[in-house]
Amino acid sequence: MNQVLPAKLVLASAIMFQSVLLLSQATADDTKMNVAPNHSFEDDLSGIKTNVCVFGGWFPIGVVTSDGGSEIKITEDVARAGGKSLQVVPNPGTLKGTIYYSQYNAGEEVRQNRTGAGVSGARTIAFRLDQDILSCDASVWIKKAANQEIALKAIWYTRRNRVPFIKIAEQKIDQPVESKDGWFKYSLHAVRCHTARQVQIVVETEDAEPFHIDDVEVYFNRSPHVDILVDQLGYETESDAKGIILQSSTPLDRPADSFSLINLANSKTVFTGRWRQLGYKRQWDLYHWQAEFSAFKTPGRYVVETVIGRAAYYSPPFEIGSDLLVSKTSELAYRFFYYQRCGTAVPSFHGACHLDDAKMPDGSHRDLSGGWHDAGDYNKYNGYTPESVYALVFAYDRRRDFFDKFDRDENGRADILDEAIWGAEFLEKCIDPESLDMIATISSGYGYWGRPEKETDNVAGTGDERSVRGDKTGGSACTPGLALLGKYVPKYLAVAERLYEKYGGNMQTILALHSATRKQVYRDAARKRAETLLPKDKKDTAGFRELAEYAIAFPDDPLVPAIKSIAKMRVQELGVICDNPFKITRRRDDDGGFIFFRHYRDVNNWYVGESRELLGTAYEGILLEKLGLKEGRRIAENQVHWILGRNPYGVSTMEGVGSIFVPCYHHRYNALPGNPRGAVPGAVLNGITRAWPDHDRPWLDMHPEPNPDYHSNEPWLPHNNRWLFLVAIW
Missing domain, CATH: 2.60.120.260 (Galactose-binding domain-like)
Incomplete structure (x- = not known):
């Protein structure tokens, strides 16, 4: 359990x-x-x-x-x-x-x-x-x-x-x-x-x-407690980032000394090591020790034990194995989108909902049913829906052999590809076929808290339809997803090429178009963009991600040596940024120093998205590894370790991966019968954020009452997008 x-x-x-x-x-x-x-x-x-x-x-x-x-x-x-x-x-x-x-x-x-x-x-x-x-x-x-x-x-x-x-x-x-x-x-x-x-x-x-x-x-x-913090999924067999953290809420009379790795199959100790004291972190009011067992590579299921005085403490269980992240999380990560579907029944979750979307600003009706609920609310935003389509098809395109194993509806097509098509069909409805402008938001606000199929009567023209906001945006964000999906559903490729002709695009867009068409025009466009991104200041790494994607796509290109030089600078930068006990990414404060969690002035300001930042850094880490820098893999794994339990709360912030989760999610699905926690399998939370405005102290809402803080406890599409990007290249 x-x-x-x-x-x-x-x-x-x-x-x-x-x-x-x-x-x-x-x-x-x-x-x-x-x-x-x-x-x-x-x-x-x-x-x-x-x-x-x-x-x-x-x-x-x-x-x-x-x-x-x-x-x-x-x-x-x-x-x-x-x-x-x-x-x-x-x-x-x-x-x-x-x-x-x-x-x-x-x-x-x-x-x-x-x-x-x-x-x-x-x-x-x-x-x-x-x-x-x-x-x-x-x-x-x-x-x-x-x-x-x-x-x-x-x-x-x-x-x-x-x-x-x-x-x-x-x-x-x-x-x-x-x-x-x-x-x-x-x-x-x-x-x-x-x-x-x-x-x-x-x-x-x-x-x-x-x-x-x-x-x-x-x-x-604080009340006294000692925790052993681990990645609750586990550690890749060949990983050299098998780090663990010992955490105490109060000073220890007798400091921690050694730990044991115990095989759960036979309760035998298979590895011992020593803790290294990191000291007291004043902002967090917590004491930390660090250890690692990277030399141990035997697959199995384990716990860490440490004895302090007469008391023994244990970590949550975890695995050591090969390809854990892909094999154990990928299906959950894309199934999250299925559970978030709007405009259809999702068995065991809700009935067909919002079939009457939506009322246009001029009062007319336009069929905008479908898509996904963006987060813990039922609104639909095209800020991240286009990226979701791209993330789904990108993961499939990179790991077809893996994802083709999952075809629950037996339609002869991988479920993850079905999910990408579901999102693309909604985007089609939102894009004006002539101007290529796109509807940005369909929303009823945040006041409704109940079953999604009960928010409206699901019949167009009765007056309770949700509204399209007046804001529109260019459809350029749709280009990479529709382009790559065009490899498998050709009708989307024509739309993607029209969008690119009007709006242009970044390296992701160009590489998706090249992958789908193999046209020289896109190969040339990618080369031109790479040349533009190469910094005049040789210390500038701002364009690293796009340049790395270019170098990996075209490893024999003459620009690759220059890109690898930028990669070396970037890995050094990330090494400094991640130089902290948990080895996670940090952001620059106004004074130039590093902070873990973004500032805000009022608790209801917008400061969500730490998981998105962590997964973005993890993605960069794997790009660095693919360019020959092994340290990139360690950087990537450490970001994932935080999300999956090696954090000050000892909680996995990806539902269903690990053994200890938040008591409640900020999700209206907690109004569904049998789901008081509001949990969605595979959901990646916004994640640990800042507790108080002027103190860089972590916060995750662990209270058992429903409707927890959305800043930390709400799932959101972009986090799962980035998880899929990561497993695609892992």
Whole structure:
């Protein structure tokens, strides 16, 4: 039986099932990171183009007025240690102005011209909580009137029945624990309610006197647990990237020393090795050790064991074998698209849905049924649908012998090719045959949450049809998929050539056309594009992927030596980018340093897609290997290891591959009978993302309530597209 939530992450302590308030002095820890947003208020973010977070993660409680009589602001007039503090100007009256409030998923919004109580204090963003967080310690220094009453609070929120931000408890302290030079320190130790998934730190008064907040400290405390993180699918027999990670949420009294590889067939130890200490990662609040067993190459099914003190810890099971990624994941990866089909019945999932798509902007009806639900919603977008067609046929074209084994409907054609045709038929409906413009979006928004066949009556002209947005796009994104599909269904080739004649295309497009036609004109176009992409600055690797695809397609071309030189630079770049304990790709921050997860200012900003980035890097790694650089294979495998379980949550983010998965998916299929998790076999999630705006800390929603965060827990077509690209060349 597959597990969906590791037992070690369940909040099992009895103390967790009550709201407990302990009065203590929260002190700075030399190792733990203070996660209070803008803790000394030295950052004034008022120049950022957003309607929220202009104080770096702090918000007023109550109505803000434009005359300054009810507000919060960063000021240089008063400060405790640095040069600034946060001034709160309370006003208990009934006022009109601006209200800042937390709403869906604790995202921040503002309302104008509403009557309500004036400002009473300030609060932080709502911190999303990992399942292993037991408590938080918070402290603030307050400059206030002598008799003014101030309260420091921790307010806990949960998600219930798809309502995502419900207050469930409040804990507070209203007496200072220390005073110095007119400043008063308030400290709070608050134990988490077991169902809480977010917490806000609040400073509030019932008085009308202004006060200042400075030098805020917030620390979260994890429950002790030790995890052995592995790729839960396994490791290729000849791989030299058989790395594993030991992770602890707290310091270990006795450090880890050695590990054993145990054969599950006979419970015998077949390999031993030693852990190498990596230390404490402050942003993540986790301790790591690293080891590897690349020298061991015997196929089988295994677990890793390590003994710390008197306790033995085990990894999830995994395989060592040849061609694992292709043989164990490829069918699931393309079947995902079948389960996402719109406009037809999908047995065991849903009935025929949205047969009445769609209403055009002018009110007329056009048959736009078919295609795929883009993600965990039922909308259809042609941002990635054309790429999906290309990914499906690209994988088939590269691995025909493998995919021809799968023909469930016995129509004499591989199922993956059937899926590509399903998508192409929808694109045909969306492309204007004269202008070659393409409809971009068919959508009813995100409000509906139920069975797809019940969203409309499936009858055109009755008024409940979904609408085509007014936005159109050129059909150029369809060219590579339709071109390569034209090798097997000739009618699509003519459309692809017309699209290329009008829009041109990148190397993928040109190579697809050449593969389908063998025309010299496309061979020449590919050569011309390669010449254009070769950098004038010899240190520039921006065009590497297209150049590599060209060199692999035409290995005897005179440009190949120059392309291989660029490949050597690219592998060095990726070596630096992936130089971290998990060996995964990172992105550049504004200051030029590396971060794991992209920045955002508000929790409901758009910052999804880490799996897409990882798989893009993996694809580049295999291209590098094919150009003779073995390190590329290690880079590729390490990206896959993260997705399939060697990550800080010990969870495979590809449903059905591995043994431990997220409890729930952000997918409307959780409204289908018998599928409360909303799981779709083969779905690759958006993946682990950033927990809080200004801390490069991982987040994956492991809470058991339905409707988890879409940023991390929603499947999306482009992730499976990139998985298929990868297995095609693996």
